[in-house]
Amino acid sequence: MSGHSKWANIKHKKEKTDAQRGKIFTKIGREIAIAVREGGGADPEQNSRLRDVIAKAKAANMPNDNINRSIKKAAGEGDGANYVDLQYEGYAAGGVAVIVEVVTDNRNRTAGEMRHIFDKRGGSLGATGCVSWMFDRKGVLVIDREGLDEDEVMMQALEAGAEDFEAQDDAFEIHTDPADFSAVREALEGQGFSFETAEIEMLPQNTVAVSDPDTVQKINLMLEMLDDHDDVQNVWHNAELPEEDE
Known part of the structure; x- marks a missing residue:
């Protein structure tokens, strides 16, 4: 089946920079707030987005x-904040x-800060849709393979x-179609699997070697600035970067 090993390297690099647990939990908390408001309430059984x-x-x-x-x-609605999810695209x-x-x-505020980060590190913020056509939106589930049989999984x-x-x-x-993500994840959970990551991602169709x-x-400096920004949930890109020394 088609491989995404280059994407795996990109994803793992991103995860290393996201290692601040408290910040990650705060960001996921915001996603929960939107899921409760827009997905149909606080009961996960009735709200697939919240699940x-x-x-x-x-x-x-x-x-x-x-x-x-x-x-x-x-x-x-304890803090009164009215969160919205937005997407910015550029180079x-x-x-x-x-x-x-x-x-x-x-x-x-966020639009101005995103533009500043792109400009500061030699990039440019573009219009909606300017680069998203280069990516495929997919559900991605990652399972630790230790002790598991490849053919069976x-x-x-x-x-x-x-x-x-x-x-x-x-x-x-x-990988799943986004529409099938919840069903596939829940079916595998029912088989006893747990996940290293479980979310909808933007996978680059091709990577650019830099x-x-x-x-x-x-x-790298631009990606670090974006990852560190309190409002940023995810950063997807198509760069194939040299491995950093550990």
Whole structure:
């Protein structure tokens, strides 16, 4: 089946920069707030969008107490913040396509700050749709492969409705159509699987190899600034960057 090993490297690099647990939990809490408001209430049984965010939270090792507290807070509209989710698109240095997903309670502030980050690091913010056509929106489930049989996991994933399956050195990566993501995830959970990551992602159709040291530095600094921004939920890009020294 088709491989996305380059994408796996991109994703793992992103996850290293996202290692601040408290910030991750705050960001997921905002996603929970939107899911409760727009997905149909605070009962996960009746709200598939909330179920998906809870699965993402558990994959990020967010404690159940934090998850439940975020749901109750969202249901009670305790802080009065009116969060919206937005998407910004543009280019980093070297013509690298970048998509930034944000959750904010102040559109104007966030738009200005996104433009500043792109400009500061040699990029340019573009119009909606300027780069998203280079990506495919897919559900992505990653399972630690330790102790598991590849053929068995692949068979169960495909029977559950997955589109694609790839065995990596340390994990199995399963892709779904976004519309089937919840059903596939819940079917695999029912088989006893747990996930390293579980969310809808933007997968680049092709990657851009970047080797010039100055361009690499500009891209990395831009990605770090975006990851560190409180409103930014996810950053997707199509750069194939050199491995950083551990």
